Amino acid sequence: MLQICHEFHQPVVPQAGLTNVVGGTDTNAHEIALSLERMNQVEQIDVVNKTVTVQAGVVLQQLRDQVAAHGQLFPLDLGAKGSCMIGGNIASNAGGLQALRYGVMRNLVLGLEVVLADGTIVSSMNKMMKNNAGYDLKQLFIGSEGTLGIITRAVLKLDDMPKTRNTAFIAVDSFEKANALLLAAKTHLKNDLTSFELLWQDYYQLMTSKPALFAPPLAQHYPFYVLLESLGQDADRDKQQFEAFLEQCLTTDLIVDAVIAQSQKELDWFWGIRENVEFIFSVHRPVFLFDISLAISEMDAYIKTIRLALQQTWPDVYLYTFGHMGDGNLHLFISCGHDDHTTKHSIEEILYTRLQPIGGSITGEHGIGLEKKTWLYLSRTPEEIALMRTLKKALDPRGILNPGKLVPD
Ligand SMILES: Cc1cc2nc3c(=O)[nH]c(=O)nc-3n(C[C@H](O)[C@H](O)[C@H](O)COP(=O)(O)OP(=O)(O)OC[C@H]3O[C@@H](n4cnc5c(N)ncnc54)[C@H](O)[C@@H]3O)c2cc1C
Helix, strand or coil, rough: HHHHHCCCCEEEEECCCCCCCCCCCCCCCEEEEEECHHHHEEEEEECCEEEEEEEEEEEHHHHHHHHHHHCCCCCCCCCCCCCEEHHHHCCCCCCCCCCHHHHCCCEEEEEEEEEEECCEEEEEEECCCCCCCCCCCCHHHHCCCCCCCCCCCEEEEECCCCCCCEEEECCCCCCCHHHHHHHHHHHHHHHHHHEEEEEEEEHHHHHHHCCCCCCCCCCCCCEEEEEEEEECCHHHHHHHHHHHHHHHHHHHHCCEEEEEECCCCHHHHHHHHHHHHHHHHHCCCEEEEEECCCCCCCHCCCHHHHHHHHHCCCCCCCEEEEEHHHHCCCEEHHHHHHHCCCHHCCCCHHHHHHHHHHHCECCCCCCCCCHHHHHHHCCHHHHHHHHHHHHHHCCCCCECCCCCCCCCC
């Protein structure tokens, strides 16, 4: 199909679960939308070598379920897991709720099969942890957002299915304490530390006040809340260790309050508060969402600065902040002004131009797509962008793959 499209200069837009939020799968009238949803087979689960060979159209949740039936964990976990597909996850280098421990998609892919723009099939279905035979070509396509090739199959890494899950909602009285808690959790919980999600007070209050679905597990007056989770293998030791850690944090005033989930219902409750972001759209309109990356040491000052800057233009602005603090990646949901390009552009200017001097990135997870293309220069040097153009030209000389996305014109 790609051979024919190449011959006739026919643009093709690869589509998977359509959960990207950056216009990455938008099509124009003359473009072909290429869905891989029927390439939906999990081909081989290798429990000895801990790999799974999978087609690009497999839905992430289905992959997680299928490998779990073999006692294995595929550790990519994100809110859209019921719809997003492996091809889309790879093309967008998805991260998520357990990236602190297991890494992002880039760390989970061992091998790839890709169809190039001219129809050439590049099979690089490596299964080994180490392979230094030349360029690591798969990395070129991971995070390329459908602009360099169509991902059709992949070999992914599996991990041990955890036997224990300890989860707590924690209140802290400053950002500095949240950071100290993160460092302490890394020391005490070691490799079991899986998620460290930070919620600013506004977000916590919104998500735990009526008409929201969830009651507050902790009082609502603290400035920051942490959702901490560790996954382990030792039922007796892990619970004890987790409780002892929190006890010690309370005694040393590192944290001011904490509650540990005691049942699946409480786990759903805690994670619901963090994940049910769609609720914001039922309360506010318009809502603009962002996924930025920055050094943990810069986060608090950055959020304070942009809050002030936003308030200067829109005194009644709502800024909800939360995210994967452990990975230096925050989500901002902002409601102000009108649902138009001018408002969005003004917010982007406030957010993105203040990220550049502190070495942050305009996207930690969602990628560039159409929406952030004009801001790419704030996160990449002219030389990097020139090299991206060179790669695009070399692999897709007729510009038929996801035209207009990611690479600035
Ligand atoms: C509620 C919610 C929560 C989310 N949470 C997270 C999160 O925690 N972490 C995170 O990283 N993202 C998150 N996202 C964003 C999104 O889910 C991810 O980017 C996801 O990986 C996209 O997968 P998809 O299958 O929906 O891809 P799509 O949206 O269909 O496509 C994404 C990009 O990949 C390209 N593409 C798709 N399939 C292929 C293929 N086979 N070959 C080549 N290119 C292809 C598309 O052209 C497009 O550019 C979230 C989104 C929502 C709605």
